[in-house]
Amino acid sequence: MSRHQYDLVQCMKQTGPNVGLVCSQCDGKCPVCDSLVKPTTKVRLCSECSFGHLAKKCILCGNGYDEGVAAYYCLECVRSEKDREGCPRIINVGSSRSDMIFNKRRNEKKA
Ligand SMILES: [Zn+2]
Ligand SMILES: [Zn+2]
Numbered sequence: 001m002s003r004h005q006y007d008l009v010q011c012m013k014q015t016g017p018n019v020g021l022v023c024s025q026c027d028g029k030c031p032v033c034d035s036l037v038k039p040t041t042k043v044r045l046c047s048e049c050s051f052g053h054l055a056k057k058c059i060l061c062g063n064g065y066d067e068g069v070a071a072y073y074c075l076e077c078v079r080s081e082k083d084r085e086g087c088p089r090i091i092n093v094g095s096s097r098s099d100m101i102f103n104k105r106r107n108e109k110k111a
């Protein structure tokens with residue numbers, strides 16, 4: 001599905017009681033498949049993703065927010081038990097390392 005085209009890595013650690021929050025831009029998006037329809041089950045995060053510098057950031061795009069909105073898994077993902085696979089936070093958003101490697105390769109090809 002579309003989410004994985006940029007090699008986004010999800011945390012997948014065991015979830016705790018903490019609800020996953022997203023920014024207003026990502027409001028209503030399923031963290032697994034980006035679907036906006038039939039939000040069904042509230043997203044839970046692992047303990048590491050709900051404290052510290054990660055606490056006030058959208059679990060999907062990494063943007064900071066003033067007031068987060070609870071994220072929900074869509075009905076399809078709940079049906080296929082994707083909501084039980086673990087913490088869905090995207091953990092490599094904002095790291096420019098892969099972009100840099102990509103750009104470098106492109107430049108090498110040109111040269
Ligand atoms: Zn989904
Ligand atoms: Zn996590």
Ligand SMILES: [Zn+2]
Pocket residue numbers: 022023024025026058059060061062063
């Ligand atoms: Zn967001």
